[in-house]
Amino acid sequence: MSTCRPQQSILRSSGISSCTLPRQCLARAPTIATLRTRRAGRAARGTPDNATTSAAEDLTDGGVSLPTTTTSSSSSAGSSCPFLAGLPSPPAAGSPWYTRLQQLSHPEQWQRAALGSHSMVSVPSQLGLPAAYLLGTAELAKAVLAGEGDITLQGVQRNYGFATLVGQHSLLMVQEPRHKYLRNLIMPAFSPEAIERLTPRMVAVVSRYLDAWAAAGTPVLAAQELKALTFDFIYAVILGRDYEQQQLQHMRQLYGTWAAGLQDWPFLQLPFTRFGKAMAAREQLMELFKAAIAETRALLQQGQEVPGILASLVSAVDEEGNRLSEVELCDNLMLLILAGHDTSSVTLTNILANLHNHPAAMQQLRQEQQALLARHGSQLSTGVLREMPYAEAVIRETLRLRNVVPGLHRVAARDIELGGYAVPAGTMLYSPLHLLNKSDPRWAGDDVEAFRPERMMTAEGQKGGWQLSFGHGPRFCAGYLVAMAEMKVLLALLARGYDFECDTDTQWVQQVGQVPANHLPMTVTRRRDAAAATCV
Numbered sequence: 001m002s003t004c005r006p007q008q009s010i011l012r013s014s015g016i017s018s019c020t021l022p023r024q025c026l027a028r029a030p031t032i033a034t035l036r037t038r039r040a041g042r043a044a045r046g047t048p049d050n051a052t053t054s055a056a057e058d059l060t061d062g063g064v065s066l067p068t069t070t071t072s073s074s075s076s077a078g079s080s081c082p083f084l085a086g087l088p089s090p091p092a093a094g095s096p097w098y099t100r101l102q103q104l105s106h107p108e109q110w111q112r113a114a115l116g117s118h119s120m121v122s123v124p125s126q127l128g129l130p131a132a133y134l135l136g137t138a139e140l141a142k143a144v145l146a147g148e149g150d151i152t153l154q155g156v157q158r159n160y161g162f163a164t165l166v167g168q169h170s171l172l173m174v175q176e177p178r179h180k181y182l183r184n185l186i187m188p189a190f191s192p193e194a195i196e197r198l199t200p201r202m203v204a205v206v207s208r209y210l211d212a213w214a215a216a217g218t219p220v221l222a223a224q225e226l227k228a229l230t231f232d233f234i235y236a237v238i239l240g241r242d243y244e245q246q247q248l249q250h251m252r253q254l255y256g257t258w259a260a261g262l263q264d265w266p267f268l269q270l271p272f273t274r275f276g277k278a279m280a281a282r283e284q285l286m287e288l289f290k291a292a293i294a295e296t297r298a299l300l301q302q303g304q305e306v307p308g309i310l311a312s313l314v315s316a317v318d319e320e321g322n323r324l325s326e327v328e329l330c331d332n333l334m335l336l337i338l339a340g341h342d343t344s345s346v347t348l349t350n351i352l353a354n355l356h357n358h359p360a361a362m363q364q365l366r367q368e369q370q371a372l373l374a375r376h377g378s379q380l381s382t383g384v385l386r387e388m389p390y391a392e393a394v395i396r397e398t399l400r401l402r403n404v405v406p407g408l409h410r411v412a413a414r415d416i417e418l419g420g421y422a423v424p425a426g427t428m429l430y431s432p433l434h435l436l437n438k439s440d441p442r443w444a445g446d447d448v449e450a451f452r453p454e455r456m457m458t459a460e461g462q463k464g465g466w467q468l469s470f471g472h473g474p475r476f477c478a479g480y481l482v483a484m485a486e487m488k489v490l491l492a493l494l495a496r497g498y499d500f501e502c503d504t505d506t507q508w509v510q511q512v513g514q515v516p517a518n519h520l521p522m523t524v525t526r527r528r529d530a531a532a533a534t535c536v
């Protein structure tokens with residue numbers, strides 16, 4: 001076996017490999033292709049991938065004699081690939097019970113301690129948490145997030161409550177190659193041109209909220225207001241039209257009941273359980289979506305130009321003329337509202353708190369907007385949004401400190417090699433995004449806990465580095481451009497026309513991202529020179 005050891009440095013730099021061997025071994029060993037062909041053959045015959053196989057069967061594929069395999073998912077020793085079988089497992093985190101409690105209460109500190117100086121550790125199942133390999137470098141996390149063929153999202157997809165509430169046909173729930181097909185149909189709705197058409201609507205929603213906060217005369221609860229703002233915003237850009245406040249209020253309530261069901265367990269669909277109520281709310285939301293789909297289709301058939309993501313989705317057509325079905329449209333609308341709502345509201349809440357605590361950063365933001373007003377007048381277009389490096393640095397620095405998505409789960413679909421270790425099929429792989437942000441080698445020696453948007457303005461800071469706030473690979477955030485446009489519109493309008501104060505003396509608690517326990521009371525006043533900066 002020793003002559004067949006892989007070139008470790010190549011494997012490390014290339015991320016994942018199912019079975020990669022040096023050239024001199026290829027005559028005697030299976031290639032990735034032969035391993036996959038064998039699996040494909042089994043699948044075609046209806047034989048499970050982890051079924052007992054014999055050396056005789058393997059001989060028919062590549063002329064290669066392989067060890068008899070009893071299961072492909074138990075350990076590297078059971079792998080049908082000699083190279084994988086020879087690889088070690090990562091060291092075990094081996095934590096006693098009290099540190100596992102730390103895992104739940106202080107995940108970032110626990111992860112740092114568990115990893116120590118290792119690039120990956122194996123965390124055994126304890127206290128109801130599943131066993132997983134914890135990844136400690138961005139290189140490994142990126143390899144896993146990009147490795148769609150070898151890696152699946154099964155962990156999320158097997159969560160019955162989540163899958164039922166979000167919908168089996170949403171992007172999040174489908175595997176390759178269906179995921180790629182759906183994404184190709186959906187992504188034109190998020191193109192820069194589509195965002196350009198939606199910008200006036202985005203400006204209108206944000207202006208309405210800023211004016212209302214200033215008119216309130218008393219503190220408003222920023223965290224709650226931003227939840228409402230981002231809901232109205234995502235609804236407006238998806239459905240492409242304005243709704244009466246009463247209707248929006250009704251839809252927000254339905255969404256709130258639906259979202260509460262995601263936290264329920266066990267998922268019992270009874271009239272009095274949170275899950276049961278959430279399913280009933282889902283039914284009502286589906287009826288509203290179906291009506292909007294029918295209306296959009298009718299307008300498009302009359303040859304009218306209809307703005308909004310839904311119109312793009314309804315119009316999307318593949319090479320053979322197929323379109324998204326009604327159930328695919330509905331499930332993906334549900335996903336877009338979920339994915340585009342709390343993520344943005346929590347990030348914006350954190351941004352406002354940071355700007356309040358760092359007046360110099362707010363001043364810098366105002367200067368950037370004054371320069372833009374002088375150059376382009378008050379109009380906000382996607383071109384103008386692109387010319388906001390400081391606003392972008394504020395957003396990225398806020399996400400670096402308080403990543404709204406703390407980490408991403410994936411599952412190895414087959415036996416793979418990762419970073420020199422064997423990863424048996426079925427292993428959960430966890431990328432701790434929050435920890436990776438803080439461990440980014442670019443900021444070694446800096447105060448990583450300090451809010452300093454300027455670090456993002458340097459040549460080094462403009463690169464992605466270890467910051468994977470919007471994910472990586474084929475499932476990279478579909479709404480990235482919408483999210484950035486939304487946050488920049490709010491920052492631009494706020495800096496141009498308003499002053500604000502908020503009470504940041506509070507605990508921050510972990511929910512979807514970290515949120516202020518006091519909901520961030522905030523007073524907003526219109527600036528005297530604001531008239532010149534009105535943008536709609």
Ligand code: HEM
Pocket residue numbers: 171172183234335336339340341343344347404405408468469470471472474475476477478479480482483
């Ligand atoms: C600050 C705001 C946001 C952050 C930090 C964020 C972050 C992320 C991350 C980390 C993922 C990857 C999930 C994974 O790999 O499993 C993701 C996926 C996704 N996001 Fe976002 N997101 C944001 C806003 C939005 C918005 C506004 C929308 C919609 C308009 C959106 C729609 C989606 C969708 C549809 C996916 C699934 C993509 C796929 O599976 O192909 N996100 N987001």
